[in-house]
Amino acid sequence: MNFRKKLKPSLIAVLMLCAGCLSMPETVLVPGAPEDLQSCFVLFPSGPWECVHKIEAVIGEGMSSSLLGITQGDPAERKLHTVLLTPEGFILFEAEQREDTISVLKSVAPFDSPAFARGLMEDVNLLFLPPRGRPSKWGRSADGAVLCQWESPDGYREEITLSTVGRISLRDRHGDLAKEALLMAPFVKGLASQMELRAHQPALYMLRMTLLPGAP
Amino acid sequence: MKKGVWRKIVFLGGVTAAGFVSAMPVHSQNWASLRESFRNIQSVKAEFLQERHLQILKDPLVSEGRFFYLASGSLRWEYLSPLRSVMLQKGDSVRLYHFSEGAWKQDMTQGVEARRMVLAEMSQWLQGRFEESKNFSYSYSQGPPGRILLSPKEGINRFILAIEIVLSDRPGVIDRVEITEPGGSSMRITFRNVEINASLPSRLFDEP
Numbered sequence: 001m002n003f004r005k006k007l008k009p010s011l012i013a014v015l016m017l018c019a020g021c022l023s024m025p026e027t028v029l030v031p032g033a034p035e036d037l038q039s040c041f042v043l044f045p046s047g048p049w050e051c052v053h054k055i056e057a058v059i060g061e062g063m064s065s066s067l068l069g070i071t072q073g074d075p076a077e078r079k080l081h082t083v084l085l086t087p088e089g090f091i092l093f094e095a096e097q098r099e100d101t102i103s104v105l106k107s108v109a110p111f112d113s114p115a116f117a118r119g120l121m122e123d124v125n126l127l128f129l130p131p132r133g134r135p136s137k138w139g140r141s142a143d144g145a146v147l148c149q150w151e152s153p154d155g156y157r158e159e160i161t162l163s164t165v166g167r168i169s170l171r172d173r174h175g176d177l178a179k180e181a182l183l184m185a186p187f188v189k190g191l192a193s194q195m196e197l198r199a200h201q202p203a204l205y206m207l208r209m210t211l212l213p214g215a216p
Numbered sequence: 217m218k219k220g221v222w223r224k225i226v227f228l229g230g231v232t233a234a235g236f237v238s239a240m241p242v243h244s245q246n247w248a249s250l251r252e253s254f255r256n257i258q259s260v261k262a263e264f265l266q267e268r269h270l271q272i273l274k275d276p277l278v279s280e281g282r283f284f285y286l287a288s289g290s291l292r293w294e295y296l297s298p299l300r301s302v303m304l305q306k307g308d309s310v311r312l313y314h315f316s317e318g319a320w321k322q323d324m325t326q327g328v329e330a331r332r333m334v335l336a337e338m339s340q341w342l343q344g345r346f347e348e349s350k351n352f353s354y355s356y357s358q359g360p361p362g363r364i365l366l367s368p369k370e371g372i373n374r375f376i377l378a379i380e381i382v383l384s385d386r387p388g389v390i391d392r393v394e395i396t397e398p399g400g401s402s403m404r405i406t407f408r409n410v411e412i413n414a415s416l417p418s419r420l421f422d423e424p
Contacts, residue, residue: 052273054298064316089403208316
């Protein structure tokens with residue numbers, strides 16, 4: 001009896017832990033028509049662009065910092081150039097990306113690790129460039145939201161959902177959420193005026209980004 | 217954070233504030249009388265316009281702010297736009313805040329430790345003791361306009377090539393600070409509405 005009493009909470013705990021590891025179930029989609037396909041790209045600027053954001057970065061459960069971010073991009077060539085600055089205007093990190101090649105032009109500690117460069121450029125890609133090629137599937141979910149999914153060769157899945165806000169989700173090969181971004185209207189020259197990115201792995205952080213009007 | 221970055225940040229704040237303190241002369245004041253004039257400054261209050269020139273941008277990134285300085289060892293360096301942030305220094309204590317979601321939030325702490333380290337040097341500048349700097353050598357051109365040129369020593373020159381403080385023709389006021397960096401980037405900070413020896417409430421240096 002005693003054993004059973006002890007077992008019950010243990011089982012619940014184990015089940016809860018397992019539930020945390022479960023992959024998200026596949027969303028049931030009403031298949032989209034070919035003409036719906038272009039909706040999958042509507043969150044991203046279609047031509048070359050440049051922008052300045054004020055960024056609040058929150059790491060873990062509370063430490064936060066305020067930064068400025070400058071980004072230039074050309075979706076046709078999948079080119080990105082990004083600069084991260086302190087409020088005083090000092091460059092903490094600067095990198096360029098052409099296709100899959102990242103060149104770090106400037107970086108200072110603690111922003112000088114290859115892992116940071118990879119992570120930051122992954123964030124910039126997620127927010128500003130559409131995934132490569134056609135989505136593997138697209139359509140509408142039960143609530144009418146447009147949903148597009150891309151599968152990458154390494155098993156990652158990027159999902160874009162368009163409802164009242166734009167949502168970009170990146171899931172790892174196990175289906176666990178790695179990063180999620182919300183893009184909020186109004187859009188100015190194809191760029192969301194507000195964005196919020198939450199990273200769940202490999203590190204826990206949140207970026208709250210506000211597009212600066214008229215900049216540059 | 218690496219000491220160098222925060223040194224650079226504090227240097228700029230320090231140099232700017234020091235520029236004010238050193239800006240007491242009337243036209244063509246010699247260095248000795250310039251240094252003498254430090255003793256007459258008890259406080260400075262000013263607004264500034266900062267233009268950040270970067271290779272990536274066609275137009276400069278413009279920030280606006282204000283600063284308050286007490287010769288007794290307090291500094292408030294505050295950006296009002298495009299983002300609100302403030303650095304508060306009082307004695308050996310340095311705190312950094314940013315304004316978000318309607319409230320001031322303390323910024324990540326790793327930078328503050330390094331800032332504290334370099335404050336001793338900054339204090340020397342605020343008292344006009346440029347010759348004691350471990351990181352910059354100085355030269356002074358009487359002008360008009362008077363100019364103080366700060367040249368970085370080994371290490372700092374990775375971040376800053378030169379800092380020039382251009383004095384206004386109004387006694388006690390500088391016109392601008394120009395910072396040249398490697399790679400063609402630069403920064404210009406222009407001051408306006410400068411008040412010397414105004415009464416400054418201590419809460420300016422205590423609270424964001």
